[in-house]
Amino acid sequence: MTYSSTLQVEKARNELLDPKYPLNKRRWSSQILAAILVNSVYEMRNYPIVLLNTVLSPLSFMLVIVFVSHGGLIGEAVEGGFVMSMFSAGVGLQSDLSHLKNDFKLQDMVVSSPTNWMTYMFGMAISEIVYAFPALVVLVILAYYFVRFNAIGVLSFIGVLLLMFLASVAIGFTLSTFSSDIVQSFAFSRLISTLFSTIPPVYYPITYIPLPYRYLAYLSPTTYAAELAQNAAGYLPLSSTAQTLDWAILLAVTATLLIVAGSKARWREV
Amino acid sequence: MVNGINVVQEARRLREKIAIVPQEARPIPWMTPKQTVLAYLLWRGFAYGEAKRRALRALDELGLGGSVDMMNRSLSGGMRRKVLVATVLSSEAEVVFLDEPTTGLDPISRREFWRTLREIGKERFTFLTTHYLEEAEELSDNIGILDHGSLIRIGTLEELRKSVNYTYSMRLLAGSPNSLPPLEKGEMITGMDGNVRILTVEEEAFRLSRELSKGGIRFTTNPLSLDDIFFYLASRKGEK
Numbered sequence: 001m002t003y004s005s006t007l008q009v010e011k012a013r014n015e016l017l018d019p020k021y022p023l024n025k026r027r028w029s030s031q032i033l034a035a036i037l038v039n040s041v042y043e044m045r046n047y048p049i050v051l052l053n054t055v056l057s058p059l060s061f062m063l064v065i066v067f068v069s070h071g072g073l074i075g076e077a078v079e080g081g082f083v084m085s086m087f088s089a090g091v092g093l094q095s096d097l098s099h100l101k102n103d104f105k106l107q108d109m110v111v112s113s114p115t116n117w118m119t120y121m122f123g124m125a126i127s128e129i130v131y132a133f134p135a136l137v138v139l140v141i142l143a144y145y146f147v148r149f150n151a152i153g154v155l156s157f158i159g160v161l162l163l164m165f166l167a168s169v170a171i172g173f174t175l176s177t178f179s180s181d182i183v184q185s186f187a188f189s190r191l192i193s194t195l196f197s198t199i200p201p202v203y204y205p206i207t208y209i210p211l212p213y214r215y216l217a218y219l220s221p222t223t224y225a226a227e228l229a230q231n232a233a234g235y236l237p238l239s240s241t242a243q244t245l246d247w248a249i250l251l252a253v254t255a256t257l258l259i260v261a262g263s264k265a266r267w268r269e270v
Numbered sequence: 271m272v273n274g275i276n277v278v279q280e281a282r283r284l285r286e287k288i289a290i291v292p293q294e295a296r297p298i299p300w301m302t303p304k305q306t307v308l309a310y311l312l313w314r315g316f317a318y319g320e321a322k323r324r325a326l327r328a329l330d331e332l333g334l335g336g337s338v339d340m341m342n343r344s345l346s347g348g349m350r351r352k353v354l355v356a357t358v359l360s361s362e363a364e365v366v367f368l369d370e371p372t373t374g375l376d377p378i379s380r381r382e383f384w385r386t387l388r389e390i391g392k393e394r395f396t397f398l399t400t401h402y403l404e405e406a407e408e409l410s411d412n413i414g415i416l417d418h419g420s421l422i423r424i425g426t427l428e429e430l431r432k433s434v435n436y437t438y439s440m441r442l443l444a445g446s447p448n449s450l451p452p453l454e455k456g457e458m459i460t461g462m463d464g465n466v467r468i469l470t471v472e473e474e475a476f477r478l479s480r481e482l483s484k485g486g487i488r489f490t491t492n493p494l495s496l497d498d499i500f501f502y503l504a505s506r507k508g509e510k
Contacts, residue, residue, distance in 0.1 A: 027315050034312035037305065038298065046300045046341065105295035109357070112290040112367075114282075115313045 031115045035123025038106070039096055040131040055134045058085040065203045073204050075147045079157070079229045080203030081139050086161045087197045087222060089128040090168025091189055097124060097176035098185035121261070125169045153232035160232070163254045164225045168196075170257035174264060195220065202226045205236050221253040273365050273395070289314075289363035291354045293370045293399075299343035303329050303353045306342060310357040328360030329353075332386055348379035352386060359390055366390060367397045372405060384408055403496040413496065417504045430499050438475035439498040440468040443488040451481040459505045469494065469502055 044051055058081045065077040101107035110120055129136075143149075149157060171192060179185040200220040201209055206227060209217055217223045224246040230236035231243060238246070271277065275284045297306045304325055311321035329338050332352045342350060351371060358366045371387065372380040380402075387409055390396055400406050406413050407427060414424040423430060431437075436456060442449075450458075454477070456470025470478065475491050482489050 027317055030312040030315055030317060030321070033318065034309045037312070038301070038309045042298075042301050042305050042309075046302075100298070103296075104298050105292040106298070108292040109290060109295060109310065110313050112285055112288055113310070113314050114286045115315075116282075120313075 028119060031119045032123040032126060034115075035120065036127040036130055039100070039124055039127035041127075044131070050131075051134050054131055055138055058088065058132075058135050059138065061198065061203055069204075074142075075233055076205060076230055076235050077203045078139060078142045078147050079233060079235075080226065082136070082143070082157075082161055083164055083202050083222060083225055083229060084193075084197040085132050085135050085139065086129075086165040087168045088193050089132040090125065090165050090170075091172045091192050091196070092131070093121075093124055093128050093169055093172030094175045094179065094192070095182070095185045095189040096128070097173065098179040099182050101176065102179070102181055102185075121169070121173050124173075125165075128169075129165070147233050149233055153234070156232040157229050160225045160228045160250070163250050164222065167221055167250075167254040167257050170254070170261040174257075174261045196222045200226065205230055207236070221250060224250045287363060288365045288367060289358035289361045290367040291358055291369065291371060293373065295354055297342040297345075297350050297353045299341065301342055302339050303334055303342060303345070303349075303356065304338040306353050307356045307360050311360055314361055324360040325356070328356040331359065331389075332356050346379070348375055348383060351375065351383060355386060355390065359393075363394070365395045365397065367399075369399050370401065371398065372400070372402065380405070403500055407496040415500055415503055417500075422503050427496065430496070430503075431494060434469065434494060434499055434502050435471075436469040436502075437472055437494055438470050439492050439494050440470065440475060440478060441490045442466060442482075443490065449485065449487055451478065451485075453478075457502075459501050461501050461505075467498060467501060469498060 061084065062077040062081040065080070066074050069077075097107070107120075172189075175188055175192075176185070179188065200217050200223045202222050202225075206214060206217060206223060227236060227238060228243065228246050228250070231238040272284055273287055275287060277284055297303070301309070304322075307325035307328060308318075308321050311324055312318065316324065326335075326338060329335060332355065334349060334352055334356065337345060337349065342353060345353065355368070355371065358368075368387070372383050375383060384405070387396065387398065391409065391411075398406070398409060410427070412424065412426055413430060415422050415430070423433060425433070450468070453468065453470070453474075455474045456468055458466060458468050460466050468478070479489070479491055
């Protein structure tokens with residue numbers, strides 16, 4: 001090595017270990033941005049076809065309900081589209097994280113970096129919302145024309161969507177840390193999405209389900225979310241006791257799932 | 271302890287000093303090398319502009335300057351490995367762990383990749399795990415030998431050589447070990463693959479070579495390699 005290249009190596013080393021970039025200056029926002037870029041922006045930019053997919057998935061079932069009801073349930077169907085989009089976004093975290101972890105060992109690289117599991121999960125969760133953004137934009141436009149909310153109704157609806165998203169993120173993250181291959185992961189993802197957002201009365205009022213089967217629908221937290229959402233827009237009258245109960249159940253389920261994610265998820269391989 | 275940091279009690283501090291490329295890691299196919307390295311640096315907490323600058327510099331240093339915007343899926347195996355190495359090279363990590371970085375590469379790409387690894391080793395402490403003993407021999411200052419998860423010896427190649435009392439290794443290419451003339455000085459070791467090798471000293475290696483040549487038995491004689499040292503130490507595991 002020549003004297004000059006020795007100096008260059010020394011300079012590069014000094015720059016790499018520069019005290020201007022010590023541990024306490026690490027940016028949390030950068031870590032969140034990394035997740036958003038990797039899990040949604042780069043994918044959408046490099047494979048634009050996924051944009052179409054993300055719009056069509058939640059809208060397809062909504063259109064069926066609108067056509068079958070001759071437009072009578074368009075408001076409920078649009079709200080259902082929101083609930084399904086948010087729930088699917090959270091659950092989608094499971095297959096995405098599992099794919100990145102098992103097939104590319106990305107999680108192993110992040111685990112050994114300064115990013116902690118909460119930042120990683122939060123960033124990935126936000127990335128799923130970014131991924132669902134095209135569908136949400138279409139739904140917001142439809143809601144503007146077809147759903148009648150008052151101010152409290154809007155807040156209540158946003159609260160329901162937020163809880164639904166947090167619950168599904170917790171499910172997605174926990175399962176992803178246990179999933180060992182992509183086939184298993186996608187199977188879980190589809191099963192959960194069907195069980196929680198297609199079979200329960202998310203796109204239509206629960207009163208359409210005959211009574212003995214209605215109790216089964218209450219096994220899904222999305223049923224409570226849909227009831228509150230439909231109530232917020234005035235489609236489903238609920239007593240204040242029923243509303244309180246629905247909120248309590250939704251909060252309890254979300255909190256439980258988040259606690260399970262924090263305590264049982266395997267961030268590191270053991 | 272890694273670099274004076276307790277790995278259990280100071281895990282958070284440790285993660286800021288180390289960077290790892292796992293054995294089966296591969297760059298995400300729908301991303302470009304620039305996006306791959308940039309994202310990793312963002313996860314390490316760098317600001318976007320700084321991360322981009324470092325990513326481009328590291329990729330350039332590794333000879334990927336002309337491929338920064340190509341999809342990872344269109345790169346060769348060696349280039350994809352370099353993209354992963356660029357992630358740790360561009361970071362500020364003081365200790366770099368590379369788990370079998372050349373697995374799956376053809377012999378030419380592997381040797382080319384060694385140059386990259388040597389350069390990284392000049393800048394920071396690099397912990398390299400490999401199944402290719404010639405790779406360890408070629409690249410390492412210190413070599414630790416693991417057998418079934420236990421560290422059986424650690425030292426420089428010279429120190430490891432000294433721990434074996436022999437200087438030459440012989441292998442039969444055909445015929446049974448029974449066809450060997452009696453061994454006056456040395457040891458015959460049978461590996462887990464059933465292959466037999468004789469570790470011995472120089473004059474005995476010459477004597478055996480003459481005898482085997484006379485008998486028309488095909489064989490090889492080489493100075494002791496790390497491969498031989500591994501077989502020797504693994505066969506003596508459990509002995510003090």
